[in-house]
Amino acid sequence: MQFMRSNTFHWAAALAALFAAFVTILFGFIYFKIDDYLIARSDGMITTQVNFFAALPPDRRISALDDHNRQDSRGVHFAGIFDANGNRIAGNIARLPGDLAAGAGVKSVRMAQANDKEPGAPLVRAVARSLDHGHVLVVGRNVDETREISRVVGGTLALGLLPAFCFWLLAGAWLSVRAQRRVEDVNLRVQRIIAGDLRERLPHRNIDEPFSRLAAIVNGMLDELETTINALAGVGNDIAHDLRTPLTRARLTLERGRTNATTLEQLQEAADKAIAGIDQSLSIVTALLRLAEIENSRRSSAFGNVELGEMLSEVCDMYEPIAEDKQVALSVGTSGTLFVRGDRDLLLEAVANLVDNAIKFTPRSGRVELELLRGEGETILRVTDTGPGISDQEHEAVLRRFYRSDKIRNTPGVGLGLNLVSAIVKLHGFRLIIHSGPGGRVEIICPDERAGRT
Amino acid sequence: MTKVLLIEDDDETAGEITAELADRGFDVEWSSNGLDGLAKAHDLRPDAMIVDRLLPGMDGLTVIESLRKEQVRTPVLVLSALGAVDDRVRGLRMGGDDYLTKPFAVVELVARIEALLRRPPETRETTLRVGQLELDLIERTAKRGERRIDLLPREFRLLEYMMRRSDQLLTRAMLLEEVWNYKFVPATNLVDVHMGRVRHKVDGPDEAPMIHNVRGAGFILRAVS
Numbered sequence: 001m002q003f004m005r006s007n008t009f010h011w012a013a014a015l016a017a018l019f020a021a022f023v024t025i026l027f028g029f030i031y032f033k034i035d036d037y038l039i040a041r042s043d044g045m046i047t048t049q050v051n052f053f054a055a056l057p058p059d060r061r062i063s064a065l066d067d068h069n070r071q072d073s074r075g076v077h078f079a080g081i082f083d084a085n086g087n088r089i090a091g092n093i094a095r096l097p098g099d100l101a102a103g104a105g106v107k108s109v110r111m112a113q114a115n116d117k118e119p120g121a122p123l124v125r126a127v128a129r130s131l132d133h134g135h136v137l138v139v140g141r142n143v144d145e146t147r148e149i150s151r152v153v154g155g156t157l158a159l160g161l162l163p164a165f166c167f168w169l170l171a172g173a174w175l176s177v178r179a180q181r182r183v184e185d186v187n188l189r190v191q192r193i194i195a196g197d198l199r200e201r202l203p204h205r206n207i208d209e210p211f212s213r214l215a216a217i218v219n220g221m222l223d224e225l226e227t228t229i230n231a232l233a234g235v236g237n238d239i240a241h242d243l244r245t246p247l248t249r250a251r252l253t254l255e256r257g258r259t260n261a262t263t264l265e266q267l268q269e270a271a272d273k274a275i276a277g278i279d280q281s282l283s284i285v286t287a288l289l290r291l292a293e294i295e296n297s298r299r300s301s302a303f304g305n306v307e308l309g310e311m312l313s314e315v316c317d318m319y320e321p322i323a324e325d326k327q328v329a330l331s332v333g334t335s336g337t338l339f340v341r342g343d344r345d346l347l348l349e350a351v352a353n354l355v356d357n358a359i360k361f362t363p364r365s366g367r368v369e370l371e372l373l374r375g376e377g378e379t380i381l382r383v384t385d386t387g388p389g390i391s392d393q394e395h396e397a398v399l400r401r402f403y404r405s406d407k408i409r410n411t412p413g414v415g416l417g418l419n420l421v422s423a424i425v426k427l428h429g430f431r432l433i434i435h436s437g438p439g440g441r442v443e444i445i446c447p448d449e450r451a452g453r454t
Numbered sequence: 455m456t457k458v459l460l461i462e463d464d465d466e467t468a469g470e471i472t473a474e475l476a477d478r479g480f481d482v483e484w485s486s487n488g489l490d491g492l493a494k495a496h497d498l499r500p501d502a503m504i505v506d507r508l509l510p511g512m513d514g515l516t517v518i519e520s521l522r523k524e525q526v527r528t529p530v531l532v533l534s535a536l537g538a539v540d541d542r543v544r545g546l547r548m549g550g551d552d553y554l555t556k557p558f559a560v561v562e563l564v565a566r567i568e569a570l571l572r573r574p575p576e577t578r579e580t581t582l583r584v585g586q587l588e589l590d591l592i593e594r595t596a597k598r599g600e601r602r603i604d605l606l607p608r609e610f611r612l613l614e615y616m617m618r619r620s621d622q623l624l625t626r627a628m629l630l631e632e633v634w635n636y637k638f639v640p641a642t643n644l645v646d647v648h649m650g651r652v653r654h655k656v657d658g659p660d661e662a663p664m665i666h667n668v669r670g671a672g673f674i675l676r677a678v679s
Binding site: 272275276279282283286290314317318319321322325345348349352353356359360 | 555557559607608634636637638639640642644647648650651669670
């Protein structure tokens with residue numbers, strides 16, 4: 001009986017009660033209307049009859065009266081003539097009702113028929129008229145039949161309303177049980193999702209129904225969450241994998257050194273190698289922490305005006321020997337003195353990362369260019385190279401942590417560089433645009449600071 | 455003997471640092487909380503201090519700040535698990551002289567402490583000399599003995615820094631920070647490439663090397679003995 005406590009059931013019951021009340025009022029209204037109409041009709045009839053009898057000559061009046069009473073099989077007709085003392089002269093009325101004034105309109109009075117065996121006088125609509133010699137003519141009609149009508153109406157009401165009410169309650173119960181089942185179903189599936197089954201979805205049909213729409217919305221959210229969680233799990237796997245490789249190497253080196261080394265020098269060599277492996281693992285962790293740190297920081301008060309041209313020259317100066325070693329031409333092209341608002345150290349790091357990448361992926365005797373341009377209301381910092389570039393398919397992937405293009409699998413690196421650049425760029429409110437190959441082209445778009453904004 | 459005060463709340467880290475510094479001939483005094491550390495800094499008058507950023511009792515930066523307010527100029531190396539750029543800037547602004555993020559190599563710590571202890575005096579000399587090596591800061595020229603060395607500006611800057619700190623171990627991170635003003639470690643071993651260039655020019659094929667590579671640590675410039 002749990003459904004009886006459900007909200008749906010309560011609503012259904014309330015609606016059923018409301019419906020019953022409405023029907024009762026409607027029936028009552030109809031009853032009173034019919035009652036009014038019947039009484040008005042019978043009043044009209046009585047008036048016609050009384051006028052008819054009064055107009056007859058006295059000798060024919062009595063026989064007409066008796067005829068009238070005799071024709072009435074249901075015993076609803078009342079008609080009689082009384083003398084001035086109230087004694088019955090003719091008709092079927094036992095006594096002249098005291099409260100019936102001659103000459104007045106039709107009114108309800110209690111009167112009994114002369115030959116009536118049943119005790120008690122029924123309520124009768126009657127009218128009295130004065131005749132010659134102080135005689136009084138009374139014509140009436142028993143309107144108890146309207147009570148019969150009310151009985152019929154009440155019966156109909158009960159007959160129609162009770163099943164309807166029951167039907168409403170059943171419908172309410174059914175609806176609430178159905179809703180409860182769906183909630184149970186959803187709960188079951190949600191429990192499964194909580195338990196870790198991320199592929200589980202809520203049931204929904206392709207109809208425009210609130211519950212189904214709600215389920216569809218939740219399913220959409222679950223899709224997003226699943227993708228994100230899978231991506232995160234992927235990152236976790238990548239981290240684990242990238243950490244394990246150097247650590248495994250360090251472990252192997254140590255193990256071999258411990259078994260095979262016969263001199264201190266050999267042992268030291270093994271230790272050095274192991275330290276290098278551990279350092280690499282540490283550098284991955286450091287890079288990740290740094291990334292998280294930049295992603296979680298807000299525009300800092302340490303922001304100042306940064307002269308980009310000079311910064312580019314500095315990066316270029318730093319990387320020139322490396323480019324030279326690789327026979328890659330590194331050049332800087334700037335147009336005028338351009339300032340942006342930002343953290344110089346971080347921006348330098350971002351640009352250095354881009355240049356580092358560009359040189360790394362550019363084959364021998366290639367070219368890496370650093371450019372500073374003015375766009376419409378923005379300053380563009382562009383790094384182009386003659387390397388393989390980034391294909392359309394890789395666009396999203398390069399911003400994923402630890403992503404290393406298959407083309408460059410054997411190039412050393414942690415695979416967090418572009419993430420870092422992206423995080424720094426986002427922190428500054430700039431945009432990072434990666435153009436499709438051939439040839440690498442990455443741009444940092446720095447929109448001009450609007451006046452009044454800090 | 456050089457006295458170093460270490461204020462660090464982690465026993466194990468403190469133990470490692472103390473042992474390493476003692477091996478190198480330092481007299482290390484250890485304090486595990488800020489208040490005690492501050493008192494010891496007054497009583498012992500150490501030559502250098504190593505202060506952890508987060509300490510029970512009194513924050514590391516507060517310790518340094520109050521020392522500086524009392525005109526105590528002891529060089530301080532700040533240690534921190536927080537690598538945030540802002541945090542680093544704050545550490546240095548509060549009066550720290552150098553900043554090292556955990557985890558660090560012990561070699562790095564020792565190199566930095568030695569660098570703090572042997573800060574080159576402000577001289578008006580316009581010529582730097584280490585052994586046969588001579589650097590004219592006005593003319594921007596370099597000579598080894600009679601041999602002229604042609605240096606690019608960036609190479610000159612690197613050599614100048616090394617000559618001011620000859621016989622000291624200079625780690626890659628120190629060089630990046632001091633010579634190039636880099637606050638991060640780039641993916642490529644930039645320092646090695648630059649150092650290779652300078653070394654190639656300073657140490658001729660028939661000459662005894664002056665720039666030495668210390669495995670896993672950094673570089674030292676030394677006069678030929």
